[in-house]
Amino acid sequence: MEGQEVKLLGARFSIFAHRVEWVLKLKGIEYEVVEEDLTNKSPLLLNYNPIYKKVPVLLHHGNAIAESLVIIEYIDDTWKQNPIFPQDPYERATVRFWSKFVEEKVTDVIRRAMFLEGEQQEEEVKQAQDALLVLEGELMKGKKKFFGGDMIGVLDIVLGWITIWLGAVEEAACFKVLDPCKYPCIGKWMERFVELPVIKANSPPKDQLVPFFQKFRELGLALAAKK
Incomplete structure (x- = not known):
């Protein structure tokens, strides 16, 4: 359904982007990686993360979520299979x-x-x-x-x-x-x-x-x- 695809604005050697990818893979979530050149940041990145202007940024349901720890918790709350956080x-x-x-x-x-x-x-x-x-x-x-x-x-x-x-x-x-x-x-x-x-x-x-x-x-x- 349009607007529900998952995209990850990342960079090849970013530890923070890879964290998010690991969780997406563990959850079995289909996603598309949009590779960013951090020496020449794209309008897409600057639009979706205008505060910090850095990767990773997760795009889901047309919404942007920034900062790797925030993204990981969002993923875990949204897709319940293979939980990353404890329930207690x-x-x-x-x-x-x-x-x-x-x-x-x-x-x-x-x-x-x-x-x-x-x-x-x-x-x-x-x-x-x-x-x-x-x-x-x-x-x-x-x-x-x-x-x-x-x-x-x-x-x-x-x-x-x-x-x-x-x-x-x-x-x-x-x-x-x-x-x-x-x-x-x-x-x-x-x-x-x-x-x-x-x-x-x-x-x-x-x-x-x-x-x-x-x-x-x-x-x-x-x-x-x-x-």
Whole structure:
């Protein structure tokens, strides 16, 4: 029916767009990807996300939903099969808390570190390592296969980018956040996560990510030097 098709405005190497794709695939939802060039943003993107002007944006029933965590919850509320969020209100609140923790203490911190050097970079890397130790403890508590239990849930999806993207970022920016010996539970979790068919079939190869992040970092450092 017209107006009910699902479209995703995304970008090939965006961790945030891939999160949404993983959930769409897990739910078995048919969708179309509209690939965005983030160096030359389309009128479509600027029209549907005029506030942040970034991907991902989900288009459904003619409505636009922006921000990956918001989109994931919208998808889970709209399509009930293969739930990503727990049904219990307390458990839902708990995974929202930890999802916010991952975004602020891991994702945002590592993204900042990518555009820093020397002591400033080391400080951000240490923050990310401390946050990963906290998450290591959460996995150890229940001796869980995934943060969602026996099946992946929203927190696995939110942190899932570290399984592929983090190694590429580390190589591109010449720092090391994740030592599997220091984080054995996270290391095993990563192995399980990347072997899931949906994840394996819908993630970019690392050899393409490294040059992308090298150029991305060089551009960011050049822009910072001009200020």
